[in-house]
Amino acid sequence: MVDPLLPLPFAAAVHPEARPARRLTWDSRQVSPEVAFVALPGESMHGNRFVEAALAAGAPFVLTDLDVPRAVRVPDAHSALLAWAREQRALSPLVVGVTGSAGKTTAKSFVAAALDAHFMPVFNTMPAIACFLIELGASGRPLVVEMGIDRLGEMAELVDLVRPDVGVITSIGPAHLEQLGSIEGIVREKGVILRSVDGQPVRALVGAQAAAYYAGVDSYGFGDVTHAGEDLTVTPQGASFRFAGVPVTLPLAARVQAEAAVLALTLAQQAGVPLPEAAARLAAVSVPGGRYRVHPGRFTVIDDAYNASPVAVRAALDALSGWQGRRISVLGRMLELGPTEQELHAGVGAYARTHADLTFGVGAFAAELGERAFASVPELLDALLAEVRDGDVLLVKASRGISWTPEKRAREGVGLDVVVNALLAARDGLE
Structure with a gap:
């Protein structure tokens, strides 16, 4: 209230x-x-x-x-809203801040489930975070805040507002390069979440992929990390592993979701939450649409169409490669990659060709992204619906929404959620 x-x-x-x-x-x-x-x-x-x-x-x-x-x-x-948010945030017993080039929303969802916490909705601007802190800071439950940035100095502003007790970086890769400039700039800007503020200690954690950029910081995931899950198995039915001796099963999940679950269980363990209870809640996590949501049926559609960056697309292609059947990637433009965007799209397209049996590209850089290239979504849909057959597994991924260049000229993302909906309708005979 x-x-x-x-x-x-x-x-x-x-x-x-x-x-x-x-x-x-x-x-x-x-x-x-x-x-x-x-x-x-x-x-x-x-x-x-x-x-x-x-x-x-x-x-x-x-x-x-x-x-x-x-x-x-x-x-x-605006100043009053931020002051109010800071006051209410101070009443929370635990605040976890999550950032990264990919996997923020997934990590946030799993951490919130393990801790039985309130968590930020998808919209994560400064006003949205402030309203969230005001509404729930005094709830007595932990809070999980997704802290995405796309410009220099923004993380410092967010940290000053959120004051996270735990700072998490899920991954590092080329994203928002038009504003952040370079991988080094991304590492530096996102790394602000790991630092203490006004002497307040922060528990810092980074995902296995990001660990190489933050020497000495505790890491999580699988393999050579500080907090490790063990015996990971990923199949089309989902992911399973053990953490501190507790079995964990995640239906229709891939490695990215399993790594987020390890993070969640690490924080649950540190907070004194019984791990079997936390693991049971993780099995029921449902991430928002467009974030590796699997739709099984006579052919399977993996809806990962909400957003895209090179590191996120590669992770999704890794997951696709583990499926049985004919694997099809449907990829669109990744926004805000700066002057090297053609090279980055070509690299992702080459990766797709080694992880999928058939590759489609649409919009700008379609030829780089797929063997079958289309200028528009309607053209893509006609060809895709004519091609797909029972037993196929289709990954759909691109940036959606709007990107702003430094000159403030809007550029639209591809919006491949339309493709997901059309594929599901065709599969289920709804057309």
Whole structure:
């Protein structure tokens, strides 16, 4: 519960009709009688333009500098939101921050399950994290925060807000190179999550792939790491291994999910959570759509279409190669890779050709990504639906959404979720 009637960590004039809310949002379309509105400045317009609409929708209160009904009136809503978040975060018994070039959302989901924690939804901007901390900081349960960055200095800002007790880096690879500049820049910027803040110690953990970049930091995964799972077996049915003698089974999972489970069990062990209980919760983890979600049937579709970077695509292709049947990769453009993007796409395409029996590419760099190249998704779909047959296993992966160049010109991702939906409809006879 978010209660503006309690003492606030900033100067505010609270309207007498303001009342507690269940949640906060800066998107006026999400406002309801249980969801309050924060009027934040945006790139093109200020949230104050939507205060009246939020009040009309029944907002319990609005955080704004305007003199309106149910206002929590402050000079600067953005500064007030962050101050409020810092105060509530301090009430949490344990905060885990997760970053990395790939695998953040998967790691976050598994850690939250093992710790029985609250965790950030997919949208992980600074305002979203602040609202999350305000809503749940005093819940008495651990919090897991995904901390993605795409510009220099952003991790320092996030760490100053979140103050994680545990900092995790899942992997390091070329991602957001247009802003971060180089692998060295990525290592440096993401590494901020591992450092103490104002003398507050941080437990630092890095995935096996990232360990080479952070000498001396405790690592997790399989093989030569500090916290290791043992006897890993990966099949089309899922992954299984043992951790500290406890058997773990993850249905329809691959190595990436198993590594996230080792991280989760490591943190559960350190927090005093009984490992059999944590392992049982891990077996039921369901990651959001588009993140290695397996749809079995007369042919199998692996939906990994939410986002893509070279390290993430290679990991997905590794998983694909372990399946029986004809293996088909369907790959689209990876965004924000900077001046070496053609070379990076060609490298991923070459990797695909060694891990899949048939490779499709679509959009920019389609020829680099696949033997069968298509300029648009409709053209790809026509060919793909004509080609697929029973027993095939199809991996679908690309960047979706929008990337901004330094000149602020928008570039669209491919949006291969459309392909996933079409394949599932065709497979199940819904067309």
